[in-house]
Amino acid sequence: MKLLVRHQTIYRYAATAGRVAMRLKLMPVDTPAQRVLEWQVRINDEPLTAFHPNSYGEKEAIWIRHDRLDNATIVAEGLVDTRESHGVVGHLHSHVDPRYFLRDTRLTRSSPGIAAMARDLPAGDGPLATLHALSAAVSDAVHYRAGVTTSETSAADAFALGAGVCQDHAQVFIAAARSIGVPARYVSGYLLAGDGDALHETHGWAEAWLPSLGWIGFDPSNRVCVTERYLRLASGLDADDAAPIRGSVTVAGDIWIDADVRIAQAEDGVEERQLQKQQQQSTPPPDSTG
Numbered sequence: 660m661k662l663l664v665r666h667q668t669i670y671r672y673a674a675t676a677g678r679v680a681m682r683l684k685l686m687p688v689d690t691p692a693q694r695v696l697e698w699q700v701r702i703n704d705e706p707l708t709a710f711h712p713n714s715y716g717e718k719e720a721i722w723i724r725h726d727r728l729d730n731a732t733i734v735a736e737g738l739v740d741t742r743e744s745h746g747v748v749g750h751l752h753s754h755v756d757p758r759y760f761l762r763d764t765r766l767t768r769s770s771p772g773i774a775a776m777a778r779d780l781p782a783g784d785g786p787l788a789t790l791h792a793l794s795a796a797v798s799d800a801v802h803y804r805a806g807v808t809t810s811e812t813s814a815a816d817a818f819a820l821g822a823g824v825c826q827d828h829a830q831v832f833i834a835a836a837r838s839i840g841v842p843a844r845y846v847s848g849y850l851l852a853g854d855g856d857a858l859h860e861t862h863g864w865a866e867a868w869l870p871s872l873g874w875i876g877f878d879p880s881n882r883v884c885v886t887e888r889y890l891r892l893a894s895g896l897d898a899d900d901a902a903p904i905r906g907s908v909t910v911a912g913d914i915w916i917d918a919d920v921r922i923a924q925a926e927d928g929v930e931e932r933q934l935q936k937q938q939q940q941s942t943p944p945p946d947s948t949g
Contacts, residue, residue, distance in 0.1 A: 660887045661696070661925035664849055665736040666861070666918075668904060673912030675727045681906035684847070684893035685735040686710045686718040690751055692744040693891060698737030703730075716753040717893050733904065738925060739890050746884025748866060748891070750873040757868040760842035766897040767845075769834040770815035776800060777835040790841065790867050790877065797832045797879040810898065826898045828879035829865040833897070842868040846876065847901045848892040851922050859919050861903055866894065890922075 666685070685700050687693065700707045702722055710718040724731075763769070769777075780792045804822040812820075814834040817827035829845055836843035843865055850862040864878040864885060876885030885891075895901030908914065 660741050660851075662739050662741055662849070662851055662888075662890050663737075663923050663925045664739070664890060665734065665921045666849070666903075667920075668733045668916065668918040670731045670733075670908075671915040671917075672729060672908065673914070675729055677727060678723075678725050678909040679728055679731060679906065680721070680723045680908075681731075681733075681904060683707070683710075683720045683722060683733070684717065684901070684903050685733070686720070687737075687739060687848075687890060687892050688717055690891060691749040692742055692747075692885075692887075694740045696738040696740055698735070698739070700733070700735045702733050704732075714754045715894055716751050719893070735903075741887040741890060743887045746876045746886075747872050748874040748876055748885075757842040757874075760844045760868065760896065761837050761840070762896060763834075763837065764897045764900070766813050766899060767830050767834045767837070768813065768815060769838040770818060773814065773818050773831060773835050774838040776818075777839045780839075786841070786869055787872070787875070789839075790836065790869075790875065791884075793835055794832060794877040794879045794884075795882065797828055797835065798882050801828055801831055801879075803828075803880060825863045825878070825880040829863045830897060832865040832867075832877060832879050836865070836867050844874075844894050845897050845901045846891055846894045847898070847903055849890040849920060849922050850878075850881075851888040851890075851924060859921070861892070861918075861920060862889075863898055863901075864889070 686698060687695050689695055707720055707722060710720045713719050776796055777793060780789050801817055802822050805824055808817055808823040808827050812827060814830040817823040818831050833843040833845060846864050846866050847861055850858055852858045864876055866874040866876050868874055878885055892903055893901045
């Protein structure tokens with residue numbers, strides 16, 4: 660399946676920013692489940708080409724501006740050919756031992772409740788069946804509900820609340836998997852949702868490691884292993900580590916962020932300019948005071 664993506668993020672500063680620094684994980688790489696055909700990233704219409712491999716085997720770039728800046732518009736877009744692998748991403752090229760992803764972070768630290776859920780999973784059908792059961796258990800324990808958690812909500816807090824969004828589902832899964840000795844990590848990317856259920860933001864899911872298969876993607880939010888409708892962007896110990904954009908800015912006053920993702924199957928005849936037109940119609944211009 661060929662997926663056409665346009666991901667636009669606009670930062671607006673109430674006062675002119677004196678220094679802006681961003682770490683960008685917006686460049687997908689080839690995996691056994693996807694092949695990048697075309698991809699580019701631009702900031703304020705200038706191409707960003709200084710992407711370099713990191714220790715995870717993915718690509719990232721640093722963008723720094725020291726001059727005065729009113730806004731920053733970041734656009735990542737391209738065409739990626741994905742294939743159905745039933746969730747198996749495999750043994751990706753990386754300089755990091757999978758056991759590194761047993762490490763806890765503030766966002767993925769387990770709790771007694773999460774650990775008990777993992778311990779109580781059915782046994783006897785092998786480690787892959789255990790991970791499928793874990794994904795279902797997370798979906799049952801944390802109901803999808805927007806607006807009740809934030810990017811700062813930890814797995815333990817989301818589990819105690821019993822509600823959250825894709826970030827929370829993924830981080831609860833990760834915490835539970837690590838509690839039973841299975842390396843697990845957070846993945847950010849894009850999802851081509853079903854008809855009438857379009858997503859206009861990035862998506863998050865989890866990957867768990869089994870020596871026999873490598874990395875396997877699980878999406879508790881949708882109760883599936885990842886399919887050809889998923890486009891993998893970046894991974895990390897938690898959602899913060901895998902975030903497509905992270906940064907700091909020196910500015911007096913507020914910062915407004917507007918992000919929008921458009922994704923379509925290329926065979927549907929949706930041209931890049933149509934995705935761009937959709938975003939332009941739904942997003943105020945950068946100099947708007949909102």
